Amino acid sequence: MTAAWTEHVLWWQVYPLGFVGAEIRPESPTSEVTHRLDRIVGWLDHVIELGLNGLQLGPVFASTSHGYDTVDHFTVDPRLGDGDDLDRLLAEARARGIRVLLDGVFNHVSRAHPWFADVEARGPESEYADRFRIDWDDAPGWHPGDAVPAQVFEGHDALVVLNHDSEAVRDHVVEIMSHWLDRGIDGWRLDAAYAVPASFWAAVLPRVRERHPEAWFSGEVIHGVGGDFVVESTIDSLTQYELWQGIWHSLSDRNLFELAHAVERGNELLQHSIPSTFIGNHDVTRIASAVGAELVPHAAAVLFTVAGVPSVYAGDEYAHLGVKEARLGGDDAVRPEFPSTPPAPGELPPEAAAVLRAHEQLVAVRRRHPWLHSAHTDVVELQNEWIVLRTATGSGAVVTALNPSAEPRRLPVGGPHVPIAGEATTEGDDLIIPPGGWLVAEPAE
Template structure:
């Protein structure tokens, strides 16, 4: 698999994006997926090369309570609509990664209903962790994080593993290019090894990333056979360090990130369908470029959550409907939002373009050069050592002069590079208050390295 080495993902939560009903209704098929097609051109304009598509399979409410993995949610369309989306994306050079919910299912899942009807000892009952009260009361089941509507699967059951592999293969055969494994941190990593080996035997180019919020990232990747996991550590450190004027937190996280990248390439992000949007998370809007610069100048597979590139705001709340603000409906036509007039969109285009011109950043080695409470300077170098960019981020209220490790030229940002000697660039950059800069090591410096 080589396509992921150049991938920059645009992440969409379809049920919200397309304005679907909050709960499934039995009123036929709504062919909404076609409404994403005009937005594929927007993704291309952004500079993305892949779309990470949130849950699209039949469910009762938010998509993560799946009732049929082989059926497209009727609120979005049918199988032909999803295949048409794959084709439309591929025609534009975009790969598609699907969201697979395989830790748990909704109570409307057919096997769960069969288990309750057939009783303990039945083949269907073996799919779940069920408890049958002696007094004949309601059957109890293990659930996902206290949500009784989400029934945990028994991952020790070979039939469950066969089902998951079959689902993954089915949609890969119809045009999908990869899978995000929802709640992968809740599934025993060893479950995935034989499942993914089977899937890769038929689809060697498949990309698989697990949602892992905390835990042993490297251990999970190695034990499971996944390509990657979500880098929540770095996500948290980016906005937290900027808000707290504590660059040491981000420096520490970059050190851990570098260690992860020696073992695998994490999926990096500033936002997704489960967290407060970055524009709302940052206390100072002047620091959005800083956050985005980190995303696009360190190793990883960067992922941009739809709307973040347009400066959307939204706060996640811990209540019923608390995700609505971060999962809004979008207009039918991107032109209605006039992306070209958005300074946030242009900033994304600039830094995504920088990333694509420096594709080696996918596996770069990042080293912190200088850190204070208000200043972080780091270099990201290619594994071959022939290329490097330097990123300097300031949260100071005063101008800051940053000494660079070698003559450099400015690639992006509001820093000013003083004139250097006639044969090379400058060895310093001056950042304005709350300024930032991404710099390229000059050709002479690369030859001397």
């Protein structure tokens, strides 16, 4: 049974190393601690002011570069600070009623991880040799200094894949998860969950839940994984990349049929779990760069009015720009450094202020209608350049309409409605949406 608090949580996602201005690719590893995590504390009131109540942190554990090449899951990355700094961040979040989710990278580790360093030194005789996927037949007569024929993650030679059939690996992950849940976090984002056998999660997560029954686990899946994986793995939620793609493709191409398909597909997924939904994260081009700042509110309107556990990637509420590129350092533009405190409202350019205002309106809608968490959405009207969605349960209904076209649209919505976000005029039972407009409305009482 998924913890009840997840019905109300709305995440603000941060990539810590970039956010605090840490060097992502240092020339040489260092153990010197630089206390930077407090810079995130300076933004917690902004999270509350947005109406959000969750902080989803990217990697915070010791690593060699970008955080997903872990060397020690029990130590805070010295570029961020130390354990006391993380404890202070957790305490400050807890004092504000903010839940905290940590990023668990359990598919692979860095080549510099002590386990693998021992394997490189001792080969098959290492006590850790069976904790990795290694085919020693590919290296007959292996000697120290020879390459270890280990499986790596998606061609990244620096990321060696763990052997998820190993009982020692399972025990280790249970210990890691339990340790940080004991310290006060609320759950885990499971990085590259799709690459890990469902049987591994099914063996690990119930053991963690025995000690922490309220913990929540969200698995990163990219494509081709659905309800069966949820059932077999016992993971609570999966990332909804189909919705993300349907939103930005439809808006950028002015073809909303793809969004309609993604919404209908999302209804099918609700049979098994409530997905983790987003319009931006640390791995993709910023939504404002993908669709234009003027259409970010349209994307956010869908995010907050369809089923799911939504997250806002830090900076998207200000229409930050950033394009992901397929090269070394190609993620840097979408993982920038932030100032130590949020900008004052009067400091924002008009486009950023408009996007922030739209986020505030839409988060408020979600707060007033918590049943949206698991409600089905129907496509009421659909053309290439406009769409009307209706999300409803026995508890209520909202209509979400997007009009990215250059023409005003008269949208029949089946009875008198009152706009509660966005802008429109009413004429009888119809809503008139201006060119490039959007709105969320609810039935008039």
